[in-house]
Amino acid sequence: MTPVRKKIQRLLVLFAFGVLALNYPLLALFSKTAFGFGIPLLYLYLFVFWTVFIIFIAVIAERKKMPRTSHPLTYNRKAD
Numbered sequence: 001m002t003p004v005r006k007k008i009q010r011l012l013v014l015f016a017f018g019v020l021a022l023n024y025p026l027l028a029l030f031s032k033t034a035f036g037f038g039i040p041l042l043y044l045y046l047f048v049f050w051t052v053f054i055i056f057i058a059v060i061a062e063r064k065k066m067p068r069t070s071h072p073l074t075y076n077r078k079a080d
Contacts, residue, residue: 010060018053022046 020026030045037044 007060007063011057014053014056014060021049021053 027042027045030042032041034041039047
């Protein structure tokens with residue numbers, strides 16, 4: 001499996017996780033009148049989840065793996 005395909009699969013899994021985390025049943029758990037650090041629990045959940053989600057996307061998208069090729073690029077310094 002190529003590194004690009006692995007990256008795409010990881011991003012798709014992360015997308016599915018994000019859809020599930022921002023869907024009604026899970027949001028209803030946090031839709032209480034409770035407060036965390038003076039912020040309503042639902043807002044705190046949304047902001048923390050969104051921040052962590054963006055960090056995960058950045059980590060996956062910025063991984064620098066060179067694809068393996070049969071002919072790697074090399075620089076030959078021999079003078080003719």
